[in-house]
Amino acid sequence: MDYDRVARAFVPGHVTGLFSIHRTDDPATTGSRGAGLTLADGVTVRLTPSEETVVRLGGERTAIDAVDLVLDAMDRTAFVDVQTDLPLGAGFGISGAATLGTALAANAALECGRSENDLVRLAHVAEVEAGTGLGDVVAQARGGVPIRLEPGAPPGGTLDGIPAVADVEYLHLGDLSTPDILADRPDRITSAGTEALEALRQRPTLDRFMAASRSFAEEVGLLSDDLRSIVEAVEASGGAASVAMIGRTVFAPGKGLSDAGYDAERTEIHPGGASVLAD
Amino acid sequence: MDYDRVARAFVPGHVTGLFSIHRTDDPATTGSRGAGLTLADGVTVRLTPSEETVVRLGGERTAIDAVDLVLDAMDRTAFVDVQTDLPLGAGFGISGAATLGTALAANAALECGRSENDLVRLAHVAEVEAGTGLGDVVAQARGGVPIRLEPGAPPGGTLDGIPAVADVEYLHLGDLSTPDILADRPDRITSAGTEALEALRQRPTLDRFMAASRSFAEEVGLLSDDLRSIVEAVEASGGAASVAMIGRTVFAPGKGLSDAGYDAERTEIHPGGASVLAD
Structure with missing residues (x-):
C-alpha cells in the first residue's frame, strides 16, 4: 500500500x-x-x-x-x-x-x-x-x-x-426535529412530488422550480409556522423562497432573504458537478 | 421583442x-x-x-x-x-x-x-x-x-x-489540409474506434485514454510525419501525447509538450460542462 x-x-x-x-x-x-x-x-x-x-x-x-x-x-x-x-x-x-x-x-x-x-x-x-x-x-x-x-x-x-445560474441565499433555523414525512406521509409525497415535477417539466425555469417547490412543501406539510413566516416575508419583499428537503432551512434565489431583512448565508448555483481536485 | x-x-x-x-x-x-x-x-x-x-x-x-x-x-x-x-x-x-x-x-x-x-x-x-x-x-x-x-x-x-483532472498542453501546426478520413476510411474508423473504446472502458483512466487515442490515430492514418515526430518527442521525454480528431493538433497531459521543448499552449481539463453565465 x-x-x-x-x-x-x-x-x-x-x-x-x-x-x-x-x-x-x-x-x-x-x-x-x-x-x-x-x-x-x-x-x-x-x-x-x-x-x-x-x-x-x-x-x-x-x-x-x-x-x-x-x-x-x-x-x-x-x-x-x-x-x-x-x-x-x-x-x-x-x-x-x-x-x-x-x-x-x-x-x-x-x-x-x-x-x-x-x-x-x-x-x-x-x-x-x-x-x-x-x-x-x-x-x-x-x-x-x-x-x-x-x-x-x-x-x-x-x-x-434547468439551464440557470443565480446567487442563492439560505437560512438554517437550527436543529429542532423535523416531521418524519418520509415515514409518515409516503403517499402524499409521491402524489405531490409527481405533480410538482410535472409542472416543472412543462417549463423548466428557476421561477417555476421555486413555485413548484413551495407548493410541494405546503402540500406535504413541511412549512412549519416559523419557516412559513420567513418564506412569506421573502415573498412580501418581491422574492421567492422555499424550504430544503428535509431540514429546517429556507432558501431563496438572488438576495431574497437579505432583501427581506434576514442575515442569510450567500452562495450560488454550482455550474459543474462533483470532481477530483488537482494536487 | x-x-x-x-x-x-x-x-x-x-x-x-x-x-x-x-x-x-x-x-x-x-x-x-x-x-x-x-x-x-x-x-x-x-x-x-x-x-x-x-x-x-x-x-x-x-x-x-x-x-x-x-x-x-x-x-x-x-x-x-x-x-x-x-x-x-x-x-x-x-x-x-x-x-x-x-x-x-x-x-x-x-x-x-x-x-x-x-x-x-x-x-x-x-x-x-x-x-x-x-x-x-x-x-x-x-x-x-x-x-x-x-x-x-x-x-x-x-x-x-474518466474521473481525472490535469493540465493539458496543445500545439497546432497550422492549416494544411488533413486527410478526409471520415469519407475515405469509415470502416477503418469504426473498427479502430470500437476497439479503442473497448480498451478504455476496461480501465477508464487518463493514461489509458492517451494510449488508446494514440493507437487509434496510428490505426486510422492520422499521424502524418510532422505530427508523429512531435508525439514521439513527447514520449522520449517521458510523457504521452496524441492528436486531435480532426485537425493538425498535438495534445498532451501535464507539461508533456513543454518538457519536450515545444512552445505549447497550456490549458486544463474543465471539470464542468457548458453553462449560461451570470449577468
Missing part, C-alpha cells in the same frame, strides 16, 4: 426542492425523482490510504455510515477528512457529498480505475443502504440545477437540468 | 481522442461513440435579440451553419458574438461550442423555457445537419473527460466519464 498517495474531491451541496420516492429490491434502482439546486458551498474530501478507515468531519472524529459502506464496496480502507461550511442536518446533502467525494478520492488515491458512473453508482447504493439519501448523489455528480427524471443510479437515474 | 435582453454562455473546448461513427435516418440519434477531453479554453457566446441573425467570430462577421440552424429550430433571430482563444479548424469543437452556446444563451435571453437536454439535442441536431460535428456537443454539455457510450443526443447519447 502506498501511503504517500493523497487525493481530494469537491462535491457541491444539494438542496432538494421537490421529490417523490421510488423503492425497489435493488438499492441501485431505488431512489427519487425530483429537482434541486446544487451549490458552490459544498464538501471537500481529502483521503489518504490507511490500514483502517477513520472519518473526520470538521476535524472531529465521526461516523458517516455511507462513507464506510462505499469504502467497503471498493474494498479499501482510508483516512477520510471531510470539510464543509454548510450546516449539518439542514438538508444540504452532506452525507451524499461526503460519500461521493470519498468514492472519487479513493479511486484517485488508490488507482482503482473506475469510471465516474461506477463511482456514482457505488456512492448512491451506499447512501440508500445507509438510509441517508435517495437522490443527492446523482444530483451532486451532475451539478447545475438537476431534474431527476428517473430514480436510481447509472445506467438508470436519467437526468435533465 | 425585448432588445434589452442579453445573455452569455460558456462552452468548453473538446478534443476528441478516439471515435466511431454511427449514422441513422435521424440526426438526433446519429452521432459518434468515443472519448475526449473538455478544456477550460473554450468558447464564450454573447447573444442579443435582433431582427435578423448576425454571427461574429472574434469580432469579424462570419457564417457558422450550425448556429443558424439551431436558431431556426428555436424560431429565433439574434446577434451572436462568439469569442475564443482556441485555434479554428484545429479539432477543438469550436462549431459545436458556438452552437451549444447559442442555444443556451438564446434560451436565457429570449426566455424560451427549454430544459438543458432539449437545448443539447437542438445543438447536436444542428451540428449533424450542418455536417460539422458528431459528438462534440454532448461532450461539451457534460464537461470533464467524457466517454460517449452511445451515439446521439438526449434521451439517447448515454455518457460516462
Whole structure:
C-alpha cells in the first residue's frame, strides 16, 4: 500500500426542492425523482490510504455510515477528512457529498480505475443502504440545477437540468426535529412530488422550480409556522423562497432573504458537478 | 421583442481522442461513440435579440451553419458574438461550442423555457445537419473527460466519464489540409474506434485514454510525419501525447509538450460542462 498517495474531491451541496420516492429490491434502482439546486458551498474530501478507515468531519472524529459502506464496496480502507461550511442536518446533502467525494478520492488515491458512473453508482447504493439519501448523489455528480427524471443510479437515474445560474441565499433555523414525512406521509409525497415535477417539466425555469417547490412543501406539510413566516416575508419583499428537503432551512434565489431583512448565508448555483481536485 | 435582453454562455473546448461513427435516418440519434477531453479554453457566446441573425467570430462577421440552424429550430433571430482563444479548424469543437452556446444563451435571453437536454439535442441536431460535428456537443454539455457510450443526443447519447483532472498542453501546426478520413476510411474508423473504446472502458483512466487515442490515430492514418515526430518527442521525454480528431493538433497531459521543448499552449481539463453565465 502506498501511503504517500493523497487525493481530494469537491462535491457541491444539494438542496432538494421537490421529490417523490421510488423503492425497489435493488438499492441501485431505488431512489427519487425530483429537482434541486446544487451549490458552490459544498464538501471537500481529502483521503489518504490507511490500514483502517477513520472519518473526520470538521476535524472531529465521526461516523458517516455511507462513507464506510462505499469504502467497503471498493474494498479499501482510508483516512477520510471531510470539510464543509454548510450546516449539518439542514438538508444540504452532506452525507451524499461526503460519500461521493470519498468514492472519487479513493479511486484517485488508490488507482482503482473506475469510471465516474461506477463511482456514482457505488456512492448512491451506499447512501440508500445507509438510509441517508435517495437522490443527492446523482444530483451532486451532475451539478447545475438537476431534474431527476428517473430514480436510481447509472445506467438508470436519467437526468435533465434547468439551464440557470443565480446567487442563492439560505437560512438554517437550527436543529429542532423535523416531521418524519418520509415515514409518515409516503403517499402524499409521491402524489405531490409527481405533480410538482410535472409542472416543472412543462417549463423548466428557476421561477417555476421555486413555485413548484413551495407548493410541494405546503402540500406535504413541511412549512412549519416559523419557516412559513420567513418564506412569506421573502415573498412580501418581491422574492421567492422555499424550504430544503428535509431540514429546517429556507432558501431563496438572488438576495431574497437579505432583501427581506434576514442575515442569510450567500452562495450560488454550482455550474459543474462533483470532481477530483488537482494536487 | 425585448432588445434589452442579453445573455452569455460558456462552452468548453473538446478534443476528441478516439471515435466511431454511427449514422441513422435521424440526426438526433446519429452521432459518434468515443472519448475526449473538455478544456477550460473554450468558447464564450454573447447573444442579443435582433431582427435578423448576425454571427461574429472574434469580432469579424462570419457564417457558422450550425448556429443558424439551431436558431431556426428555436424560431429565433439574434446577434451572436462568439469569442475564443482556441485555434479554428484545429479539432477543438469550436462549431459545436458556438452552437451549444447559442442555444443556451438564446434560451436565457429570449426566455424560451427549454430544459438543458432539449437545448443539447437542438445543438447536436444542428451540428449533424450542418455536417460539422458528431459528438462534440454532448461532450461539451457534460464537461470533464467524457466517454460517449452511445451515439446521439438526449434521451439517447448515454455518457460516462474518466474521473481525472490535469493540465493539458496543445500545439497546432497550422492549416494544411488533413486527410478526409471520415469519407475515405469509415470502416477503418469504426473498427479502430470500437476497439479503442473497448480498451478504455476496461480501465477508464487518463493514461489509458492517451494510449488508446494514440493507437487509434496510428490505426486510422492520422499521424502524418510532422505530427508523429512531435508525439514521439513527447514520449522520449517521458510523457504521452496524441492528436486531435480532426485537425493538425498535438495534445498532451501535464507539461508533456513543454518538457519536450515545444512552445505549447497550456490549458486544463474543465471539470464542468457548458453553462449560461451570470449577468
